[in-house]
Amino acid sequence: MMASQKSSQNPEKQGLTIAVAGNPNAGKSTLINAIAGSRLHVGNWPGVTVEKKTASLEYDGRDISLVDLPGTYSLSPYTQEEVIARDYLVKEKPDVIVNVVDATNLERNLYFTLQLLELGIPLVIALNMTDEAAQKGFRIDADKIASILGCAVVPTIATKNEGLKHLMTTAVSFAVDPGAHAPGFVSYGEDIEQALAPIADALKDHPEVLAGRLPLRWFALKVLERDERVLSEYAVEADALPIEKAVKHLKAAHGEDLEAHLADTRYGLAAGLTREALKKPEIRKKELTERIDAVVLNRYLGIPVFLAAMWLIFKLTFDIAGPFTDWFDGLTSGPLSRWAQRLLDFAAAPDWLVSLVVEGVIGGVGFVLAFVPPIFAMMFFITLLEGSGYMARAAFVMDRMMHAIGLHGKSFIPLLMGFGCNVPAVYATRTLENPRDKALTALLIPLMSCGARLPVYVVFVGAFFASQAGTILWSLYVFGIGMAVIMGFIFKKTLFRGEAPVFIMELPPYRMPTLKNLLIHTWEKGKHFLIKAGTYILAVAILVWFLLNLPWGVENKQESYLGKIGQISAPIFAPLGFGTWEASASLITGVIAKEIVVSTMAVVYAPQAQGEEEEAAPSFVEDLREIGVSFAGALREAATNVFSTFGIATISAEEEEGAEDLKTTIAQAFTPLSAYAFMVFVLLYMPCVIVLIAMRHEFGTWKWAGIAIAYQSALAWTAAFVIYQGGKLIGL
Amino acid sequence: MTLADLKPGEAGKIVKINAEGALKRRLMDMGVVGGTGVRVEKVAPMGDPIEVRIKSYALSLRRGEAKSIEVEAQ
Structure with missing residues (x-):
């Protein structure tokens, strides 16, 4: 208005x-x-x-x-x-x-x-x-x-x-x-102008034109081109207009498709203008871009170069982010929690409020902050790939493979990043222009087994498959990829039926992106995540606190609301081999972040509240100093990681505290078969809340997050069912 | 013959686009219009898509799309 x-x-x-x-x-x-x-x-x-x-x-x-x-x-x-x-x-x-x-x-x-x-x-x-x-x-x-x-x-x-x-x-x-x-008049040639005149004449009394809301020449051109959107939006019956004669002449000379003729005309004018205004040197030198592409897009080197680049970016993203994530974690679980506790104690706040603030609110803040470093790092590298011109090459190299499962060449990068963390991976789908490619890629990302699922595997593999740990772990990752390929096919034939989007893409010259641009984009993305996603995550963390701690004073976790929900939902998991309230309660809290499955298990499988040893709490000043020292440590570690990236990679999964006790309990509660079914279930079941929020944030609707919940829950249940029941049949 | 039939290093001139709607318009918007010269530069490592040079810039497209572009060899 x-x-x-x-x-x-x-x-x-x-x-x-x-x-x-x-x-x-x-x-x-x-x-x-x-x-x-x-x-x-x-x-x-x-x-x-x-x-x-x-x-x-x-x-x-x-x-x-x-x-x-x-x-x-x-x-x-x-x-x-x-x-x-x-x-x-x-x-x-x-x-x-x-x-x-x-x-x-x-x-x-x-x-x-x-x-x-x-x-x-x-x-x-x-x-x-x-x-x-x-x-x-x-x-x-x-x-x-x-x-x-x-x-x-x-x-x-x-x-x-x-x-x-x-x-x-x-x-x-x-x-x-x-x-x-006002811009000058550019003639589109006698025959087009002669056809336009009667159209413009017929349209000049259209209410939108009279109100000065539609430029007449543009309107007439769109009617001539038979632009469906314009015709329907402004209720123009092109056939009812007295323009048949004008159009007939044009069509006789240039064929039925006047839209194509106009594009031809515009390009003709652009070419003429270029000839007039541009003087090029006689001999064209081979450009730097062509020399780089001779290597980067080479038949034999193209794929190795691409894989090396991806490996480097993957390592850098998660190695640089890792120490800062740990630092944030230490900050919230250590000093921030202690300060809040002291402040509330000082104000004589009731126990439940202390617990809510320290475990619910500050714990939730800790969660949000943990994702900030990888998101910043990821967006930095994605912007670098796009700004430098390599992203288009990556798509060029990988398109054949991704196209087979209905994806775009550019889909590969978000999917790969999913192995680190699905959240920045969902944000990385922004590099895909077509909404269909983007949604399909985002739906498949959660099947890439992220770092948060590893602690779950580590505990279960340690308890049951210690002798073939590597093989079992590897099988889970491959299982996820296999499911992505199958789901890609299914989605292509169902949800995304119809014409696949085209792959017609410029390969822009290589350019050095400016640091300012990189930083602005990275900052914008990280900021958005903090503000928008942060609020939701905090709310969910508080909700889970309520579930776990209410009715207030509950001693046995089985009596908490979470325990009750666990009991009610346990029968759903019975055919999968893990129909206990402990397992289902862990899976429910695992929705916040999948590694929580392990920490919940540690709580619910140990009904007696573990007597925490009271340590001498550090003073405020000591805390402050520690924050500074540990930040310097994180910086140093990130820097070391960058250089050690070029060395031999070692996968080091951190074990949660008390993991040994948990393994012993789990070894009694599960069988090897039900443990494997459980791990497959954790791999496949609905994405964590943060991924769902990222999807909502990135797509502006809950639709795709809803579809992800539905299809993954069904897929996880079916896969675990087939494995458990199939395994029992063959006598495992 | 179509653009998909040209080998790397071979050049041609665009005759017309045998496609409709979005694909045709997209190709035209990218400069694939009748009479324009085009040269195939590269084929992606896995055999598809291809890179062509047209109107002094590099364009990549899938073979399926290149098949709809009719060219005459030069």
């Missing part, structure tokens, strides 16, 4: 909107970051998972809001990004469009520019990466482009902050007086 009331009749208005549009890989993101910096706000476009960046800033005493449109190659109505970009431009009517154009790739970028000009909004081209173009020996006549298209052209180098001030000044001056800066 607000936007439609904006008009050019009021040149004194203060608030101006600048929309930034351009092809992917044209440096749009770098340009926005350079202009907006820390004022950048990252959110989502309503109802979709596409990122929306906005910034409010002041320029020359005016309030400017900067809106970053998704990077697209076109304004056609076929992809989510394109629809978002064009709906925004048509409906919200920004005062000016800043079109970021890659100077090294003029023709394809200008094809998009021509579509922007159809909207009649003042346009400023940021002719970006002029340094790279100069390096290639390109000479570009910016004034010529400006005069032919009737817009402004400002050369920029966003990575070096060059030309951005001039760009903003020009954009603001255009926005202030749009009437004087």
